[in-house]
Amino acid sequence: MKVAPLPQGEDPDSLIRKEGPQAFQAKLDDARDFFDHMIDYASSTRNMAETREKTRFAGDMATMIQLLDNNIARDAAIQKVCVRLNILESDFRKQVARLAKSIANQQQKAAAGKNGGNGASGSGASGATDRPEEAELPPPHPHARQMIRLAVTSAEVLALIRTHAQLDALAAVPGCELLELVFKSQSDLSTSGGLSAFLTTLTPAEERAFSRVVAEPPQRVSIETALQTLQHIEFQGLENLYQNVTTRLRQPGLAKDEVILLQQEVIRLKGEIGVRRAQLPSKQDY
Secondary structure, rough: EEEEEOOOOOHHHHHHHHOOHHHHHHHHHEEEEEHHHHHHHHHHHHOOHHHHHHHHHHHHHHHHOOOOOOOHHHHHHHEEEEHOOOHHHEEEHHHHHHHHHHHHHHHHHHHHHHOOOOOOHHHHHHHHHHHOOOOOOOOHHHHHHHHHHHHHOHHHHHHHHHHHOOOOHHHHHOOHHHHHHHHHHHOOOOOOHHHHHHHHHOHHHHHHHHHHHHHHOOOOOHHHHHHHHHHHHHHHHHHHHHHHHHHHHHHOOOOOHHHHHHHHHHHHHHHHHHHHHHHHHHHHOO
């Protein structure tokens, strides 16, 4: 599917009448891939440097992709979105699959409600399934979950996150969305007032996910252990960033300047990964 934007206020008929069929054909010849068009439009109207906004937009793209009934077209769309948004393909594929499964379950429930006979209970069940469900956040990363639980009980750990965490590395690790929000917040989460203030800044889905995490009992760990946990998260983030950049380098049609910048980023990330690997206290699986 391709998109051919027309001048504002014009439709095909008015454009042909004003400028002739050749002008309309030129628009069709310049038509762009639908997902390229959507990403370019989002980049001009939304702050895609903000992880929360990028996550929401990736969810929008997943909703559209799961509607494609051709497997080849779906795979191509997934790869394009991942390259353009600089996100991990494996995680985005899981997101599309989860969404497709959720929609299929909702459709089955709706069909069951309609076939459940007449009466208030039947119509009530059907009415509940007709309302779209708000998308939930992906499950928190185990290390991120631990750091969040510690942050709401220890001002020292909270300060550690805000002074030592590397934001781009956190943003590159799936399941660290809540930890990134903690990093950016100015509230003192170790106090009831600060925690309440922080919760008011979250979306309903974020608040539900955060409440589930903090409801779990925190582990008693030293500040050194908390720092090591944060280092493991960041190391995984750096490896993900490296994988994303090398994937982008393999894409055809890149401009020479872009290739140079990507090669420089590969060198930088490779060096930082080497330094971080030497600093890790153990070779545990992260």
